[in-house]
Amino acid sequence: MKYLPYLLIAVLAFCLGWCSRSPTEGNIGKSDTVTSVHIVTKVDVDTMYILSPQLYFAWIDKSDTIHASDTCYHLREYKEYQDSNYYAKVSGVAPRLDEIRVYPRTIYQTEYIYRDITQKPKRWGIGLSAGYGVGKNGLTPVLAVTVNYNLWQF
Secondary structure (H helix, E strand, O other), X not given: OOOHHHHHHHHHHHHHHHHHOXXXXXXXXXEEEEEEEEEEEEEEEOOEEEEOOOOOOOOOOHHHOOOOOXXXXXXXXXEEEEOOXXXXXXXXXXXXXXXEEEOOEEXXXXXXXXXXXXXXXXXXXXXXXXXXXXXXXXXXXXXXXXXXXXXXXX
């Protein structure tokens, strides 16, 4: 009978400690995940020179030709075609492609994802306390196991 209060306090402390722990399913709601996404886009534009490209296919349409005996002088014609993706130069009486520059764009997209997972602070705990207590003999030093609730953490 003499040890009954100590036994009840120990059982109560054990029950409070057991009830204050959370199961693994409950830990999902107790953690906080902060996700920040930073996307870096880099565009490289290369220049490819193709001088005097090779002929792929050509033909002469003889049904549309008129033969005459007089001399005819033609001026050499130059044409340039340009866009943000290419530059082409065509010249001659019978036009031909002299030069073409192609500007292919290569886009590199890098995505950085940072995830910070922080646990929420625990409020309940079991601790070891030392101090003075009031007993039958007055103020005496006490070393005890305590159940505590944390109001602030520092």
